[in-house]
Amino acid sequence: MSASRSEVTVRILRLGNGGGASLPAYASEGAAGADLAAALQTPLTLKPGERALVPTGLAVELPDGFEMQIRPRSGLAARHGVTVLNSPGTVDSDYRGEVKVLLINLGAEAVTISDGERIAQAVIAPVTRAEFRLVDALSGSVRGEGGFGSTGRK
Numbered sequence: 001m002s003a004s005r006s007e008v009t010v011r012i013l014r015l016g017n018g019g020g021a022s023l024p025a026y027a028s029e030g031a032a033g034a035d036l037a038a039a040l041q042t043p044l045t046l047k048p049g050e051r052a053l054v055p056t057g058l059a060v061e062l063p064d065g066f067e068m069q070i071r072p073r074s075g076l077a078a079r080h081g082v083t084v085l086n087s088p089g090t091v092d093s094d095y096r097g098e099v100k101v102l103l104i105n106l107g108a109e110a111v112t113i114s115d116g117e118r119i120a121q122a123v124i125a126p127v128t129r130a131e132f133r134l135v136d137a138l139s140g141s142v143r144g145e146g147g148f149g150s151t152g153r154k
């Protein structure tokens with residue numbers, strides 16, 4: 001690991017249903033996301049338009065101040081139109097249940113997901129929490145209330 005990189009420890013539990021569930025794994029030296037694999041007793045077929053909450057067979061304990069974002073794999077999306085419906089999914093640091101991936105098939109053909117297949121990727125990211133403070137007025141700005149295309153078409 002280079003000096004400029006940060007690394008945190010994420011404790012992982014393999015759940016009963018997971019059998020030999022694969023741990024999240026970085027596919028290359030510089031990968032931002034660790035691939036998450038499906039933990040399935042039997043293959044799962046998603047018809048066009050269908051979605052499913054796919055088990056990973058894993059529960060995680062994230063360090064306080066971090067989240068796990070569950071993002072699509074571009075290969076699966078490009079090849080089959082399969083993506084993460086709630087992307088980026090949020091795994092809270094206090095969540096101890098099974099990590100699941102909400103896949104949807106936006107493609108035109110049925111897609112079958114097999115046990116151990118890499119279906120999404122997990123990015124560990126720092127979280128900033130806010131104090132939401134109610135006030136009577138906000139400070140002025142050049143943009144003001146303009147939004148949703150207010151700066152022009154280009």
Ligand SMILES: O=c1ccn([C@H]2C[C@H](O)[C@@H](COP(=O)(O)OP(=O)(O)OP(=O)(O)O)O2)c(=O)[nH]1
Pocket residue numbers: 070086088089090091092093095098099100101102
């Ligand atoms: O893709 C996801 C998204 C969420 N979760 C788990 C971990 C997360 O901590 C919990 C709650 O997620 P979220 O806050 O997005 O869902 P919610 O609909 O707000 O449910 P809740 O009321 O439980 O917070 O569900 C996953 O396993 N995968």
Ligand SMILES: [Mg+2]
Pocket residue numbers: none
């Ligand atoms: Mg929530």
